[in-house]
Every structure is written in C-alpha cells, then in structure tokens.
Amino acid sequence: DTAVSQTPKYLVTQMGNDKSIKCEQNLGHDTMYWYKQDSKKFLKIMFSYNNKELIINETVPNRFSPKSPDKAHLNLHINSLELGDSAVYFCASSQSWGTGRSWEQYFGPGTRLTVT
Amino acid sequence: KQEVTQIPAALSVPEGENLVLNCSFTDSAIYNLQWFRQDPGKGLTSLLLIQSSQREQTSGRLNASLDKSSGRSTLYIAASQPGDSATYLCAVVGYGNKLVFGAGTILRVKS
DSSP: OOSEEEEOSEEEEOTTOOEEEEEEEOSOOSEEEEEEEOTTOOEEEEEEEETTEEEEEOSOOTTEEEEEEETTEEEEEEOSOOGGGOEEEEEEEESOOOTTSOOOOEEOOOEEEEEO | OOOEEEEOSEEEEETTOOEEEEEEESOOOOSEEEEEEEOTTSOEEEEEEEETTOSEEEETTEEEEEETTTTEEEEEEOSOOGGGOEEEEEEEEOGGGOEEEOOOEEEEEEO
16 A cells, blocks of 8 residues: 555656646654655755645746645646756655654655656 | 765765765755665655654664755665665655655665
8 A cells, every 4th residue: 555656656657737746644644745856866855745735936937836635646737848857856755844853754766757 | 955966976886885875965945765776767666664753763774864964865775785776866755745856876785
C-alpha cells in the first residue's frame, strides 16, 4: 500500500503546454511538499502546504501553481511549460510542520517531466 | 542562507569496506538532519533522522552522527555491500520543516 503516490510517473510534452502532476498521501499527514530535482540531481523545495494552506513558496515562477483540494492531495499545475522545467518532481508529506521541532518527510516516487 | 555540502561527490570501494560520507552545513540553527538514499530513477528512502538535540543514530550497519556546533554530520556504513550502491543525500531541516539538500555522494560498492 503506497504511502505517497504521484501520477503520472513520466510526462513528455511540448513547450507552451499546460500540465498537471498529482500527489496523494494515505498517511493521514497534515503537511505536503513539492521538490524539484534538476538535471544535476540537485533537490530543492518549491512549496509546502499545511492542511490546505500555503506555508512555503520558494520564489518559484508563478507559472507553477500548487492546489490542495484536501489535506491528502497536493497537485502541481504548470502553465506555459519551458525547456528549463524539465526535471524530476517529488512530492513529500509529513505529519505536521509546526515550529519548535521537525517532522520526518516521506517522499513519493517522483514524476519525470520532459519538455521538448 | 543555509548551504549543505557533501564530500566526496563520488566514492568507489570494494565490498566489505567500512566507509564514511561527510556532510557540512553553514547555519547551525537546524531542527534535525536526515540522511536519504536514492537509487537510480527512484524516489528517496529515509535512512536516519537525527534530532538537533541528539548526537547520533544507528540503524543496522548505518550510523549517523551530528555535531551541530561545527555544522557537520557523518554517515558511517559498516561492511559495505554491492546493494549499498546508490546516491546518499544529506538534508538539514529548518523553519517550516523545509529540507535543504546537499548535492549527494554517489557510492559504488564493487563485488
């Protein structure tokens, strides 16, 4: 039973298109995240949501819009795709995010996006 | 701004060797530090999590230490096996539970 799942696993599309990546967690966690792993394998946070509210937005272009319909889902919608958006996108979740302590994050399998 | 550095970038060892992976970070105001493993084309698997108040954690053949004051962590792998071959990532956790990753160490264990 997969804890954090993402769809699709692979996504190939052309420049200028709009696409979405879906993420679901069945761990009962309150907080979800999106990370981007670029071609050099460097992982960087993009967004985090706690109970459907935005917590972190790491100066990501506004072509990227996360949407959290409920606390078990955090989808990533990307408008007007560019070549530089090609990367692996990882979703993660944690029980909470509260200040004063930290919470272990669990990662999904990733979505490899290729923009041609 | 937190920066995380991992040394070495790549490591190739014969099976059975004990090895040490290093991680350093610039801002000691962290909540915890996590070590992950990433296999090619796969997601991240959490190996060990050390809270900022702890000095080390152990799981099987893995031992991770944390020296917050000096901004360093090490991951010790005992009696390495070919199945340990993967990329090992160090990440520190700051405000908002945000993970800041190093670039990783690519480990190859030869049989």
